[in-house]
Structure formats: structure tokens, C-alpha cells
Amino acid sequence: MVIAALIVAAGSGIRAGGPLPKQYQEIGAVPVLRHTVQAFLDHPEISQVQVVIGKDHLPICQDALSGLDLLPFVTGADTRQGSVHNGLSALEPYAPDGVLIHDGARPFVSPALISNVVAALREHTAVIPALPIAETIKRVTRDGTIVATIDRDGLWGAQTPQGFRYNAIIEIHDRAKRSEHRDFTDDASLAEWAGIPVAVISGERQNVKLTTSEDIASADARLRQEQWAALADIRVGHGFDVHQFGPGDHVTLCGVRIPHSHGLVGHSDADVALHALTDAIFGAIGEGDIGVHFPPSDPQWKGAASSVFVEEAVRKVKALGGLIANCDITLVSEAPKIKPHLAEMKEAVARMLGVTTDRVGIKATTNEEMGFIGRKEGMVAYATALVRLPLR
Known part of the structure; x- marks a missing residue:
């Protein structure tokens, strides 16, 4: 089974602050995106790695990923859904059997998790890693007032990489684009909309998405501690x-x-x-x-x-x-x-x-x-x- 990885890194990344978008900020003296991409390049079951970048990010992306064996960068769209569609379209000439779609700001994805998603994809059309929600969930108004407590039974937090049979996910994206449904926040949501069952496997606590400046600082400290201990x-x-x-x-x-x-x-x-x-x-x-x-x-x-x-x-x-x-x-x-x-x-x-x-x-x-x-x-x-x- 030929598996491609699609790394989505087209966001502005401004919530993390700093002089660069979050995916290009350094943790452990290496850009976040390079950590992420390297995890898939190093995995023996991944055949190609396609990176989708912001329209103004080419110079900083070339600097962050210099020397890596990647497919030509693809420019993203105004939405995550549009960016993924652009990346999937760019993969069409390579005819992969499956594709793992992963957030560029999740640098701690492990080889084991990638392997587990690939293994599940051999049995399913769509599969995602996820973790059960442990915290009590509150619905809060914009002014900061709790209006309801949500029953967390059966609630899971979705992660990436999300795996799909290539022909199925590109067809779903094409359909969504034609029907002007452009507000899906992850690709499993598109599969659900199209009526395709999505299998869930166990995610990993360490596979966090870096969003804020505190996330970047914490990730940097973690990597430096690991690096120095070695x-x-x-x-x-x-x-x-x-x-x-x-x-x-x-x-x-x-x-x-x-x-x-x-x-x-x-x-x-x-x-x-x-x-x-x-x-x-x-x-x-x-x-x-x-x-x-x-x-x-x-x-x-x-x-x-x-x-x-x-x-x-x-x-x-x-x-x-x-x-x-x-x-x-x-x-x-x-x-x-x-x-x-x-x-x-x-x-x-x-x-x-x-x-x-x-x-x-x-x-x-x-x-x-x-x-x-x-x-x-x-x-x-x-x-x-x-x-x-x-x-x-």
C-alpha cells in the first residue's frame, strides 16, 4: 500500500505571537514544521511527503525545510479545507493508495502512532487517532458565563494524522467544493458528511497541537531537556x-x-x-x-x-x-x-x-x-x- 503524507502548514499562526508564524518558530533550536515533516520522512511506510504552505510563506518555508527530500510545496487556500484540497490535488500524479493528513503544528507525532494509523487504514476507508475527554465540559457564553455542563460520555478529542483511502477523500473534497460546503474543520468531518464510517484508534497525549506562545515555550523546554539529557x-x-x-x-x-x-x-x-x-x-x-x-x-x-x-x-x-x-x-x-x-x-x-x-x-x-x-x-x-x- 503506497501511503503519502500531507502536512497542512498554511495557517497564519498568529495566535502564538512572535516574529514568525507558529509553524516556523523554533523548538529545540529547530523549526516546529521541520520536526513535524521529519517524523514522516523518517517513517518507512511513508512514500512521499507533501507540504501545503501559506501564500506568503515560501521563503521562510524553504529556509525551515532546506535539504529535505520533499515534493514541491503547494500553496494553501483561505480555509483549512481548501488547503487540504490543494494538497490532495497535487498528490494525484503520484497515485497513492492512502494519505495521512497531519497538522504542521503537531511536531510530537510518534513513529508508533503513524504506524498504527497506517495499519488501521488497511482495514478501513477512514481512520483517526483520538483520546477520550477527561475534563468536565462547560458551555460558556461570550461574556464568560456558564450556561450548561455537557455530558462528556462518548466525547473524544480528535488528533492527526487522519488516514484515508486516497480516492475516497479526494472525491469527498471535490464534492464538498462543488456544493460550497467549506467550513469543515477536519477531514474526518467531511467523511462523516459523506456518510463514510470513520474508525477511531487510540491517540497519544504527547501528540499535542501547538497553538499559543505558552505551547511553543513548553515544547521548546521539553525538547531541550530531552536533548540535554542525552x-x-x-x-x-x-x-x-x-x-x-x-x-x-x-x-x-x-x-x-x-x-x-x-x-x-x-x-x-x-x-x-x-x-x-x-x-x-x-x-x-x-x-x-x-x-x-x-x-x-x-x-x-x-x-x-x-x-x-x-x-x-x-x-x-x-x-x-x-x-x-x-x-x-x-x-x-x-x-x-x-x-x-x-x-x-x-x-x-x-x-x-x-x-x-x-x-x-x-x-x-x-x-x-x-x-x-x-x-x-x-x-x-x-x-x-x-x-x-x-x-x-
Whole structure:
């Protein structure tokens, strides 16, 4: 039986707040939609994955799902029903026997649940996962007053993926479109309207649909906890760097240009903070120092932005299956003043490391006018980085 997956991700996703629709916001440092799509791509019983996206979402969708083996994206409609119809129509050339229709904002669908829906679809024309309602159900007016208590006996909450024989569900969608019935909120409702029995199998509590900002935050925390629990090899690296002052009108620290009476002398942009941080990360994974990977004798690094060095160190950590947990940087110099630029510096480093700003510490102090630092001849940076790797 050839089974296709149809992922519906055409909604505006505005109820979750944030700068992006909810399906493109990150949980566990990965877009919600990528988690969802990957679950079906990885499943051995799914032959094709078709994603339906919003009409203005192509650039962010391409970014979120880059590198995945997917059918060409399909643009959705004004309603969920219309979006599903567009996706089903796009699947017609592939002639699947069955299709699993799934919400793009349900990233925790398990391989077992997908298998169970596929197995039930071999016996039924339509099947959905669902869970019995456990809470007492109240009917409430718009002003917040209870008007009735609903008997919850026999009430179930529907989930996705909802499975259908392809020929049956596309024919039902065609009929509904011709008859101008366009207010169905899920595909099982269309099957009921068409008189097709819908089998119900047990859903999963974890298979939640992310809707609000609280849902996104909770999902992110859950994934990060799971991710960190699997990274039990904890490494600490230390970095140190020093650069002398020379001609110039600014210094670059943590990737931020800061006006100053002098510049820092170096082969690259002489970002003393990022050089120390790069050494700390390399040190945590036993990869030597910055000079090993980016020798000053190599002309390609002349004037280079030091963010390149940090990002390469992070890439090596990720190649080992790890992540950066946090970093702490201390700058020692009589001038310039760092405090006015701290927020921008923290944000820049957080982007390089792929962490939140609360995991980036940046401090500045003077040398009490002692030594070469006190004489304003140069600047020193110290950095530590905590790296988490899988146990080997």
C-alpha cells in the first residue's frame, strides 16, 4: 500500500505571537514544521511527503525545510479545507493508495502512532487517532458565563494524522467544493458528511497541537531537556587572547564595532573576545587553538571577521553531536567603555553559538592602571565555554 503524507502548514499562526508564524518558530533550536515533516520522512511506510504552505510563506518555508527530500510545496487556500484540497490535488500524479493528513503544528507525532494509523487504514476507508475527554465540559457564553455542563460520555478529542483511502477523500473534497460546503474543520468531518464510517484508534497525549506562545515555550523546554539529557559528556574549555592597540578609530569586540581612539592590531579583525571564545570551544573538544585552524600566515584570513572562527568551532561541536551550553567572556582594558554595547554584544555571540542571550556572559574590568593594560597599550580577553557531547 503506497501511503503519502500531507502536512497542512498554511495557517497564519498568529495566535502564538512572535516574529514568525507558529509553524516556523523554533523548538529545540529547530523549526516546529521541520520536526513535524521529519517524523514522516523518517517513517518507512511513508512514500512521499507533501507540504501545503501559506501564500506568503515560501521563503521562510524553504529556509525551515532546506535539504529535505520533499515534493514541491503547494500553496494553501483561505480555509483549512481548501488547503487540504490543494494538497490532495497535487498528490494525484503520484497515485497513492492512502494519505495521512497531519497538522504542521503537531511536531510530537510518534513513529508508533503513524504506524498504527497506517495499519488501521488497511482495514478501513477512514481512520483517526483520538483520546477520550477527561475534563468536565462547560458551555460558556461570550461574556464568560456558564450556561450548561455537557455530558462528556462518548466525547473524544480528535488528533492527526487522519488516514484515508486516497480516492475516497479526494472525491469527498471535490464534492464538498462543488456544493460550497467549506467550513469543515477536519477531514474526518467531511467523511462523516459523506456518510463514510470513520474508525477511531487510540491517540497519544504527547501528540499535542501547538497553538499559543505558552505551547511553543513548553515544547521548546521539553525538547531541550530531552536533548540535554542525552548529552551527558560535559566539557569545559578555557581561552585567552591579547592584542595591542594601534592606529584606528574603532575596535571590534564580540562582532560589534565600538568607536575608540585606537584600533586593535591583528591579522584578522583582531576581535580579542571572539578569539578567546574560539579557543575555549576548541579546547573543550580537544581541537587545539585558533592558530591551528586559522593560521595568521594564511592570507585568506587577513581582515576576516572573527565570527567565522567561532562559527567553525561551533560547527565542529555540532559534528560531534553536541551543543554549546553557555559561555562567559571577561574583557580587561582601561578603555573603551564596554557597558553601552553589552546587549548588542550578547545578542551577537548568542547568534553565533545558537543559544539564548541568558547563556552568554560578558563582563569588562580595568587593570587598575597597572602594566601594559594600565598604560593602554593593549587589551586582554578570557573566555570559558561549556560544551555538552553524547557519551561515547
